[in-house]
Amino acid sequence: GVEWEYHGNVGKKEWMRNADIVVSCVDTKASRKLISTANIEDDTYIIECGNARASGQIILGQKKGDLPNPYDEYPELTQGREPKGEGCLDPYYKQDLPVNRQVAVYVQQLIWNLLRKHEISHRGVFFDLSKFTSNGVQAK
Numbered sequence: 001g002v003e004w005e006y007h008g009n010v011g012k013k014e015w016m017r018n019a020d021i022v023v024s025c026v027d028t029k030a031s032r033k034l035i036s037t038a039n040i041e042d043d044t045y046i047i048e049c050g051n052a053r054a055s056g057q058i059i060l061g062q063k064k065g066d067l068p069n070p071y072d073e074y075p076e077l078t079q080g081r082e083p084k085g086e087g088c089l090d091p092y093y094k095q096d097l098p099v100n101r102q103v104a105v106y107v108q109q110l111i112w113n114l115l116r117k118h119e120i121s122h123r124g125v126f127f128d129l130s131k132f133t134s135n136g137v138q139a140k
Contacts (some may be wrong), residue, residue: 002021002115010026010031010034010035011034014039016035016038016039016040016044017038017039017040017041019040019044020044020045021044021045021046021089021111021114022035022038022040022044022045022046022047023045023049023107023111024046024047024048024049025049025103026041026050028079028082029078029079029080029082030082032048032071032077032078033071035098036069036071036072036078040063041063042062042063042064042065043062043063043064043065043066044062044063045061045062045067045114046060046061046062046063046064046069046070046071046139047059047060047062047107047110048060048070048071048092049062049073049103049107050077050103051095051100051102051103052099052100053094053095053096053099053130054082054096054099054128054129054130055098055099055126055127055128055129055130056099056102056103056126056127057125057126057127058103058106058107058110058124058125059123059124059137060074060110060114060120060123060124061073061123065110067123067139067140070124078087096129096130098133099127099129102127102129106124106125106127110124120139121138121139122136122137122138122139123137123138123139124136124137125137
């Protein structure tokens with residue numbers, strides 16, 4: 001009973017207007033800025049995903065709702081200089097093998113909790129596979 005759509009072009013952001021959940025998996029601050037300024041409903045869920053070589057973040061929020069806006073809460077996601085590199089599609093030797101999979105697992109769990117359990121105790125995580133650490137972001 002759930003309809004899913006994939007949109008690979010962030011520049012054409014009109015599709016976000018009617019979305020219930022926007023999962024942001026982009027490589028640049030500029031792309032995140034486009035998402036942060038999109039004309040979406042205030043209560044639309046935004047799941048911001050990003051990663052570096054062996055670390056990443058997954059943050060659930062809303063544009064203006066019960067949960068903080070991830071781009072207001074973490075302005076470094078949209079502001080400042082772009083990091084050098086090729087993004088999350090780095091060649092094999094520039095990015096640890098399981099980092100993208102780890103991001104996907106956390107996103108799946110967040111969506112599962114929202115759709116199946118209708119509740120969340122945590123709304124994100126920062127992880128570093130090289131240090132075997134993860135720090136959850138609690139829902140308030």
